[in-house]
Ligand SMILES: Nc1ncnc2c1ncn2[C@@H]1O[C@H](COP(=O)(O)OP(=O)(O)O)[C@@H](O)[C@H]1O
């Protein structure tokens with residue numbers, strides 16, 4: 001588990017940017033953390049690290065956005081409005097999650113892969129987890145500070 005503290009949105013974006021630079025095809029990055037934790041800030045950084053120039057914003061009214069034009073395509077998924085792994089399956093999203101063609105980043109990953117602590121298996125409702133999978137948790141410490149933890153699974 002890698003832990004860091006971010007003191008600003010720019011610092012959170014810089015963390016995402018370093019991941020974007022390091023990412024290779026097939027990566028799944030799953031983000032957990034409540035509303036306003038900074039998940040979308042991380043995604044903005046990942047896009048920049050991949051060399052994507054488009055402005056990234058949360059896909060609130062659609063389930064996903066695809067960004068081309070970078071080193072790898074980025075698929076940005078937001079599962080906020082889905083409540084369970086079966087919803088994710090019904091929405092036809094599993095392909096993006098299980099076999100990312102480039103990099104897939106998922107906000108509210110726990111809607112698809114409940115943490116083991118909540119009684120889910122390590123893989124939640126999915127039959128397997130693609131490798132490599134970076135599971136990220138963002139905790140709001142105060143107005144400006146965020147604790148960002150991640151673990152690479154199956155890498
Ligand atoms: N250290 C920080 N990292 C990320 N966001 C921060 C930080 N400090 C304050 N913020 C603010 O918190 C909000 C995070 O929003 P956003 O990334 O959309 O969250 P989420 O996608 O998790 O709901 C933004 O308004 C941002 O300016």
Ligand SMILES: [Mg+2]
Nearest residue numbers: 039040058107
């Ligand atoms: Mg968001």
